[in-house]
Amino acid sequence: MNSITPFPSGSQTSQVAFHRTELAVILSLYGRMVAAGEWRDYGISSLRDVAVFSVFRRTAENPLYRIEKRPKLRSKQGQYAVIGVDGQVLKRGADLKTVLRVLERKLIRAVD
Template sequence: MGTLFDLAKYRKAKSFVHFDRTELMRLMNIYSQQVASGAWRDYAIDHLDGMAMFSIFRSTHETPVFTVIKLGPEHKNAGLFLALHSGERIKQSSELSKVLEAIEKRARKVVPLFKTKS
């Protein structure tokens, strides 16, 4: 007879990375300012293996304009935040504030395109 092994013990445990409350509040603060100006309309929060992503959309049916990624502990760049603009990396930092500054700087350039003259 053979020996039974519990394969669940040998699987690599997936880590669940998420944005904490303060990080999420800062992300939503910037998002709400841009929604109020009419530049952004939708967002999505995704949890992949070892990372959390906050994606921002101009329209529901488009690809993300901006994405903030938080990398988990098993990633080689553990604890880093990445900012992507249309899939291109624009900033990488261990501080969320620096990443958000890069997004705000790019967002300011986009907002005037959407404002209408009164």
């Protein structure tokens, strides 16, 4: 008489999200850029096909950069991408730390 009732699969929608270790890498860079006075705010979106970490200089404007995770591109171009304010892909790859180096170069210039 002990029967297990599964959750209905049709009503669940899967979303792409950043893992805790991925967020640690992103937030480490974010903290350094805030300390340098370059960035002031961020937003995180978890959608069906993509997770987005948006970086803002001011709260009420368009994001300076978007860090995107698209797992469907894992075997093709790499699941991580940094996209500029104009929509141009600045760097794409399979390793998050390597992709974020394009933004760390801007930190070195800001400190000089």
